[in-house]
Amino acid sequence: MTLEQILDRLRTDPALAPHLTAWHEIPARAGSYAPLPASLDPRLAAALRGRGIERLYSHQAQAWEAVRAGHHVVVVTPTASGKTLCYNLPVLDTLLAEPSARALYLFPTKALSMDQVDELLGLVRATDAEIRAYTYDGDTPGDARRAIRSAGHVVVTNPDMLHAAILPHHTKWLRLFEHLRYIVIDELHTYRGLFGSHMANVVRRLRRICRFYGSAPQVICASATIGNPRELAERLLEEPVSLVDENGAPSGPRVFAFYNPPVVNRELGIRRDALTEAGRLAAEFIRNRIPLIAFARSRRAAELLTTGFRRAAEAAHVPAGRVAGYRAGYLPSERRAIEEGLRSGQILAVAATNALELGIDIGRLRAALLVGYPGTIASTWQQAGRAGRTQDLAAAILVATSDPLDQYIVRHPEYFFGRPPEAGLVNPDNLYVLTSHVRCAAFELPFDDNERFGPSTLPEILAYLQDQGIVHREADRWHYVADAYPAQEVSLRSASTENVVIIDTTEPAPRVVGEVDLASAPGLVHEDAIYLHLGQQYHVDRLAWEERKAYVHRVDVDYYTTAQIATDIRVLAEFARGNGAPPPAHGEVVVTYRPTIYKKLTLDRHENIGWGPIHLPESTLHTTAYWLTVPDLAVPRDELQGALVALSHALAHVASLFLMCDPRDLGRAYEVHSPHTDRPTVYLYDTCPGGVGFAERLYRLHPDVLAAARELIAACPCAGGCPSCVGPVLEVGATGKARALQILDARLVPGAVG
Amino acid sequence: MAEAFPGLRERLAAMGAAGRPRRAPDDARHGPAFEVRRTIRPAHEVFGPGGAHPDDEGALFLDTETTGLAGGAGTTPFLIGLALVGRDTVTVEQYFLRRLAGEPAMLAALRGRLVAADTLVTFNGRRFDWPILEARSVISRVPLRPPPDHTDLIGPARRLWHRPLGTHRLTAIERVALGIARTDDVDSALIPSLYLAYLRTGDASGLHAVFAHNAQDVLCLVHLRRRVRRWVEDGEDPPPPVDWEGLGVLRQRAGLGKAALAALRRALANEDDPAARWRVAQRIARLLRRDGRWDDLLELWVREAPGRGVWRARAMVEAARVWARRFRQPERAVAALEDAQAVVEWLLATGAPEAEALAGEVRAHLARYRSLLRRAPPGQTPARSRQPTPSPGASGGLAAPPGC
Incomplete structure (x- = not known):
């Protein structure tokens, strides 16, 4: 069967068709082109022609113009649309004209930087010029490091190395910083949340060092599709950025379908296993030799899918070597071989984790299976985009699990298809993040009194660091005087x-x-x-x-344990309060965790078979929160409590959808009677100390979040609560689900409360 | 992360309430931001009998005290100790940063000294002091060029003392090798905090111990370099405890083969650890081979080197090589290997881990030398075959039972 025939069958098979909740067809799109720029170095133009590139996509030409005009640029186009040329062209053109010029490329992961160096070097070789590009990371041997520092025209590294190894030793990188013309930040969309907040400060430090050496590099960012590329780039760079987002690359027709496995236990809201269902769909593609990629959310799931692929291959007389798994934990050489196999068509089907989601070149396949909602609209499009060639039909199918997010998405396809991808949020001025980087920056160069680094609180932070014996102020300068290498103590990827x-x-x-x-x-x-x-x-x-x-x-x-952690939340300051009665608000809070007891529950029926105390110190978290005051329901206290648990469960899950964050990045708490609001209150707080901006965003998205939470609960077929909506009945009580819905309905009707 | 900044929020809130932090009063200390402290010592006090080496006059001895040990751009040298050797005197110059703003002037003064020197002498300066000075010179925009040579005494120190002392810290070496015991020396881990306390209070009394420590360090460099030269280059014997093997290596590198051999033989005589004995024997063998001293080489493998078990078998293999290649007596080589084989078989029986590999090696050699024997049976060996001197006793040794 052809892909067309498989899709037809899927839509007509009475066993499958009813479970398809969305069938979205995207028509083919012609490419939009521009000639090679007249100002392009003839050697570079010849090199491009030699590689079969006679003209540019329109977005590549636009990026060229914007860079030539001296702007910082952010290029946003889908996977495999020739994004790298958008920065390689202007960079190589400059390097050909000025051999002393330098460029710094930043990629979030090692594997990506390897890929990019290969591609860049391919183009360089074709120009026959003496341009050297090197990756500089933890694996770079000592003697090679010296060569890179003095002679590398293009240094390719990651933010962690820049932060911990390059900037604190900037004097060894004199040649790079004195002549730095371009900074390339690829995969911009990964710099969000806490990582992005750190990244923004690393960029502040980087540009501060450049100023010291008299260079003012231009920044070229590239990003997969996100809702606010320009805003994110401008927050990271703190300067205006030109946006290039009109994709000129052609694409064939595509189908994107959602498949929700049938319910097998209505009471508990249990559906047929997504992995099994996906395995069955995959077998169909493998049998018909349709190149396929499947994305799983965990390594274990990827392994299980791979096993399924092998069985399907055997049944279909496809050699076992033509199916593969791909995840973190494989050796780099193994990964390389798989990538190459995918590009050449040698490998027919691969089961991967999101390790393959980012810009690694694997060519383009014909079908993508997404087992479980990847968590954000942006990564869903990226994963789906792995299937899609310039001309042929391609298909992506999302198979939902019973997670609340999955269920919300597949039951509300209009939400997914009708909405721009999420915005990337950062909070470069998170006090803890900022203070960490002020400390690192002071180590790199003394601060002058009139210097700026982020917000206006710099003098207070420096005074604080002076109290701590970290800096010393003398005349109008602040010198680093502590006996420690501060970057070592600051991890960009985690708060703790x-x-x-x-x-x-x-x-x-x-x-x-x-x-x-x-x-x-x-x-x-x-x-x-x-x-x-x-x-x-x-x-x-x-x-x-x-x-x-x-x-x-x-x-x-035959049992598992679950700990009860008493969470107390106290509002320290209210930053804003919305309209409505009573209003939503956001502000600063302190959360106290006090582990109390644990329960033993049986694996099969979740029955309580014992408990014990936990003796551990309590801990506190200073952060930002969004809260929501609930009208007093005239119900018994335990019912109200169940309703608040239910409401916070649903809210936290839909909130992570809007925030483009992991559900674990949001904490939830409730108070039956809040001393701050004087009413029952539900809180969602940022689990990163100091917050990365989630609370304020939720406050602004308040009506959308409430509406989505209501939809999630109302559309769930379970009786009194399940993990897919408000949490299990055991936690929310018999009336929890209904009461939560009641609260949301009351709130959504203006004036109905108060 | 929050724990890394205790009380940050509360403090900032308090500051916010009280307005911007007041400008800290400029330090009341007047005068230059950096100062030079100079002391002159008679040379004989520093060197003891024997005096300076002529080369010492062109050397700049340097040791810095810094705000930290981490390295990187943010580590500031606040005290640079220099020693200059004159005809009869040794001058210690200490550049001290009274205020951090004095750093460019301090580095400029250092530049003058560096330009005039032909060698820089440090202890761990290649990895620590120099990179820090280089980084600070870039930040202060005072370019520094190193003298043509840099002698880092940590290398010889490691070779000479690390094994016997378990450390090669300067103060430990000073006590053992130079016989100088410091009294009231400041713990170097405390130095950064003493300087920070001075910056904050303007009270330099806590730093006097640091000045003394630094002066002592830099004088120790002068003294140590002289003594190391005598031990390595002039063939004098250092006081024990010392690593004779290390001394042998240093002498060998200095091109003093005979003195190197003497030290290595002493190392072999004093060494009990079989692996170390083997390593030393290899070093000796290399020197003997270079000089074509085949009799001595055979003596080494037959008499001096063998230990027990594996080591004995290995020595026999080496001895066989010498018999076959240098003395053209394959029959003696075969006899030595047969001895080795007996040892190896015993080792195999006891299940020693290296036995398998060794057995293969012995077998391969045995096959080769036996085939040589067949081609040139005894009596028909070429006329140029020589008789080694130790041969009579050697064969008796070779017949000894395995495992002894």
């Missing part, structure tokens, strides 16, 4: 560098099985907890809190 290490003592030789971050540790690895890792149960024998170590041994028991 502290983890609890889990040590398995089953065998005589203890073995580290994993880590949990400090904040989650009290709930997961308290003494007598059952900790799950890769499907294996471990009993926690001892949690050495001060040493950050949990000692466990392997067990096989």
